[in-house]
Amino acid sequence: MGEVINVVVAFAVIVFLFRWLTTSNDSSSERSAADTLGFRPKPVSQDMIDTISNMFPDIPPDNIRYDLLRTGSVELSSNKILERGFLDPPPPAYFTLYPRDPNAEQVARPAAGGAASTAIKAPKQSxxxxxxxxxxxxxxxxxxxxxxxxxxxxxxxxxxxxxxxxxxxxxxxxxxxxxxxxxxxxxxxxx
Incomplete structure (x- = not known):
């Protein structure tokens, strides 16, 4: 009977250590992002957002980023827009992680050649x-x-x-x- 208790305790310690080691690899920001959004966000680059924005300029950038965080794929997000005509807006929790930029109108979208994404938009050309x-x-x-x-x-x-x-x-x-x-x-x- 004592051996069974020792095996159960050893098994519980091994499971606890395994969970602790596998979850400690995630950064706290990733865990908080996953907790806030309700899913583990995929890595999204500005180029991915710009690609979809250039194809579908009427879709808000926040909707694009939110969908890319879910899918992680430009192709899947583009297909969703083509099938449905829109992307779902992000929930309010999204804006705690990715606040709206008040200077968003001043930031230019990079050209397909790969210009810097933080470039200031030139004055409008008449x-x-x-x-x-x-x-x-x-x-x-x-x-x-x-x-x-x-x-x-x-x-x-x-x-x-x-x-x-x-x-x-x-x-x-x-x-x-x-x-x-x-x-x-x-x-x-x-x-």
């Missing part, structure tokens, strides 16, 4: 700058009518001519929109 229309803005020209800004173009024979025609129509639309905006601002300032 359409005038993007399409190199500075000279056409500074030169006084005739007012562009609504029906002249864009519209249909005749089909050109070569791809170069079609491209040039498209660029010109874009420029006319941008300049017409700028004229309308300036007229609206003058009207608002006068009243």
């Amino acid at each position: 359409l005038i700058d993007r399409y190199n229309l500075q000279q056409r803005v500074t030169q006084p020209g005739p007012l562009i009518e609504e029906d002249q800004s864009g519209g249909k173009a005749a089909w050109e024979d070569s791809a170069e001519k079609r491209e040039a025609s498209l660029k010109e129509r874009k420029a006319q639309m941008i300049l017409a929109a700028r004229q309308r905006m300036l007229a609206q601002q003058q009207k608002d300032a006068a009243s």
Whole structure:
């Protein structure tokens, strides 16, 4: 009878030591994250979040991170979005571990080439700058009518001519929109 008690005590000590050794390998932050979220979070990189954000810009980044913490896979999260059209929002406990960044709008998403994820977003580039229309803005020209800004173009024979025609129509639309905006601002300032 005494031997049975010794075996049971030895077995209990071995089980206790085994559990203690296997759980001590986890860091306390991982354990607290698992306790808070209710599952063991998978490692998620900013590149993974950016990949899904670039494919689905209408999905909030917190929803993407939360789903990636659960799945650990860009493919599974992407398939979930394609099948359902959305990702579940994270529970309130998620925000204790991953608080929302108040400067999130100022942080630029890195390009596919792998730019730094903490880069500050450059000032928004105007359409005038993007399409190199500075000279056409500074030169006084005739007012562009609504029906002249864009519209249909005749089909050109070569791809170069079609491209040039498209660029010109874009420029006319941008300049017409700028004229309308300036007229609206003058009207608002006068009243």
